Amino acid sequence: GENVEQHPSTLSVQEGDSAVIKCTYSDSASNYFPWYKQELGKGPQLIIDIRSNVGEKKDQRIAVTLNKTAKHFSLHITETQPEDSAVYFCAASITGNQFYFGTGTSLTVIP
Amino acid sequence: NAGVTQTPKFQVLKTGQSMTLQCAQDMNHEYMSWYRQDPGMGLRLIHYSVGAGITDQGEVPNGYNVSRSTTEDFPLRLLSAAPSQTSVYFCASSLDSTETQYFGPGTRLLVL
Numbered sequence: 001g002e003n004v005e006q007h008p009s010t011l012s013v014q015e016g017d018s019a020v021i022k023c024t025y026s027d028s029a030s031n032y033f034p035w036y037k038q039e040l041g042k043g044p045q046l047i048i049d050i051r052s053n054v055g056e057k058k059d060q061r062i063a064v065t066l067n068k069t070a071k072h073f074s075l076h077i078t079e080t081q082p083e084d085s086a087v088y089f090c091a092a093s094i095t096g097n098q099f100y101f102g103t104g105t106s107l108t109v110i111p
Numbered sequence: 112n113a114g115v116t117q118t119p120k121f122q123v124l125k126t127g128q129s130m131t132l133q134c135a136q137d138m139n140h141e142y143m144s145w146y147r148q149d150p151g152m153g154l155r156l157i158h159y160s161v162g163a164g165i166t167d168q169g170e171v172p173n174g175y176n177v178s179r180s181t182t183e184d185f186p187l188r189l190l191s192a193a194p195s196q197t198s199v200y201f202c203a204s205s206l207d208s209t210e211t212q213y214f215g216p217g218t219r220l221l222v223l
Contacts, residue, residue, distance in 0.1 A: 001170070006153075009151075032208070032209035032210075034211070034212070036212075036214075041217075042216065042217075043115075043201050043203075043216050043217050044154070044201070044214050045214065046211045046212065046213075049211065089153060091154075093208045093209060094209075097208055098144070098156050098159050098169055098208065099144070099156065099208065099212065100156075100170075101146075101153045101154040103152060104153050
């Protein structure tokens with residue numbers, strides 16, 4: 001099956017700096033790559049996603065890039081704010097199949 | 112819309128007991144799934160369903176059963192609880208496996 005690896009496991013940045021989280025996947029058939037944010041005591045919530053026919057997608061301070069050749073995708077958060085502090089998960093899936101999640105990155109934004 | 116609801120929020124079981132974790136969604140989603148979340152392990156898929164009457168195993172199915180008799184409901188059954196099943200359980204739903212997944216608030220399970 002698919003194997004998704006996520007790095008780093010923890011990340012601390014100063015408020016206003018950028019944060020980058022990277023994921024790799026193993027199955028070249030994967031075609032959907034969502035990113036989730038999980039706050040303490042809550043379920044994960046989708047923040048951005050990208051499909052295999054797109055190289056980059058941006059939504060305000062959040063962007064995701066996908067490199068299909070290298071089989072990796074990254075989450076970029078610019079101008080970080082304390083409310084960005086949370087655990088972030090990447091995932092990969094194939095049409096009609098299951099989702100595979102990375103192990104998560106705990107992001108702390110220091111005011 | 113209530114979205115994805117899960118009950119109970121918290122449960123304590125003794126080893127060997129059985130129980131059912133409830134999950135319901137009101138978004139007419141075909142795809143539903145159950146995950147367990149353990150520290151440092153991320154979210155691991157237990158079982159999933161691509162529509163009523165269809166279920167399949169995920170990464171960690173042992174000790175769990177599911178059924179999908181309606182589009183709305185996807186209960187997870189623990190047949191004989193073990194301490195290794197102590198975890199936080201999340202149910203999620205989406206239109207299909209390449210659309211946004213919506214997660215429920217989770218059920219914290221402690222097996223003594």
